[in-house]
Amino acid sequence: MTKSNYKLTKKDFNQINRRSLFGFQLGWNYERMQGSGYLYTILPQLRKMYGDGTPELKSMMKTHSQFFNTSNFLNTIVTGIDMAIEEEEGIAGQESIAGLKVGLMGPFAAIGDSIFGALLPTIFGALAANMAVNGNPIGALIWMLVNFAVMFFRWKQLEIAHKEGVSLVTTMQSRLTAITDAATLLGVFMVGALVATMINVRLSWTPVIGDLVIDVQNNVDMIMPRLLPAVIVGAVYWLLGKKNITSTKAIFIVLVVSIALSALGVISK
């Protein structure tokens, strides 16, 4: 059991961050997903720790090229904790590191996906899209600035995770839950707002009773403005809850049904 005495420097952190930011998912594949990407981000540091050509290095490289998949926004938190342990334990920590990686990738994937995959796009993507359909690129540029801010945090989290080690996961837990809870609230609120503004179709159905023409849309507006968009979203929501309906299928079903209803003169723009 050789204990490596190499300690990571600022330069190493920068190198890991560079490799993570510009290449973490390039090698994504079905078999190992981000496995080889994980190895790629820390390869230079592994070589410094275990020394080129040693059997320890080879065995560690194999460990780090195994299956791995987490949020590509939070992956360096796992890397940081992993590196802290390897500095201490070296090859002796091989099994605990493999276990730690498998244990952490799930929770961080869930947190990362909900924050970066759902919430930010809801809030900023919606703003950007809302302005874009009116021909205004400002919203898109604001979103880009937000993404640069996210990048800044991605750059910082590696060192924090390395310093705090495993305890970080427990201390973050309660605060993250509160933030995620508040953020999902904002997300839900915004979706409600989007439903009311972004689906611009109206009922064009005007039944005639005797010599009275009934403007259905007008009557619906008296009950609740923007009711039709809400009903449409509700219907798609229900549809998505069905078995074997993927988002792609839902998009094509909506496409066909909209064309049919438009041809029948029920809805129009």
Next chain:
Amino acid sequence: MAVAWWQIILLTLYAGYQILDELQVYTGLAQPVFAGLVAGLIMGDVTTGLIIGGSMQLTVLGIGTFGGSSKIDANSGTVLATAFSVGIGMNPEQAIAAIAVPVAGLMIQMDILGRFANTFFAHRIDTKIEEMDYKGIERNYLMGALSWSLSRAIPVLLALSLGGSFVNSIVSVLNNQLLWLGNGLAVAGAVLPAVGFAILLRYLPVKKHLPYLILGFVITALLTTVFGNIQVLGGSVAGVVEGFANTFTGMPMLAIALIGFAFAFKEYKRTTEAPKFQQMNGSVSEEGEIEDDEI
């Protein structure tokens, strides 16, 4: 052929780059709204690009690649729809439903192909680990960028080079013989964002935050109606009254977002400071009473 060769090259390059951006730095350039902006800039009609990009953005809101599932490729769809819409003069909303969505759906297969291709490089890396060939590991790893970007660039290149006359004939049919379908496609383009919203609702804890869904919807529905009607009124009055120079803007979405943010902030405060809450209530009112007693 209305899309110039240099435009095809630039659009192809963008299509190849955007997927890498999404995988790595995530600047936002890999979002449909930017695909529309970039394609619009290249084609010389930013407004059309933004309309198509914005609508596609809403359609795929909340569709992330969770655990490596393929999602529909709204970016390539947006690029092609924008190019043909501007180049051939197709109505943007028709282009969304007739080009962007089908293309995005077809491109799923290319995404799967790209993800498969990289398995080959992963095995090459295993061999290189055995050989202790560090440079080889890195080289084979970075090769993955090729399969990713080619999986997007090649189809876009082919479609742009060969699809022009085909799209041209579609457009003329939609505006003449099949007018009902042409109108239907435009309506469908307007309805599609509903899918994006429904997916988000499936993903967010709706039952827990249901009151806020109602608040968000009702506040916005009322305000957007009021703002919309004022704009119509303003337009009509300006047509009749000379010297009436007020222009009324539409409802600012950011204001709505701020209301939502206030609710979210309260919720955060409530969950983090629950135990301290009762103590704070007492002291404030007591101070007020002490001042009264000095009379």
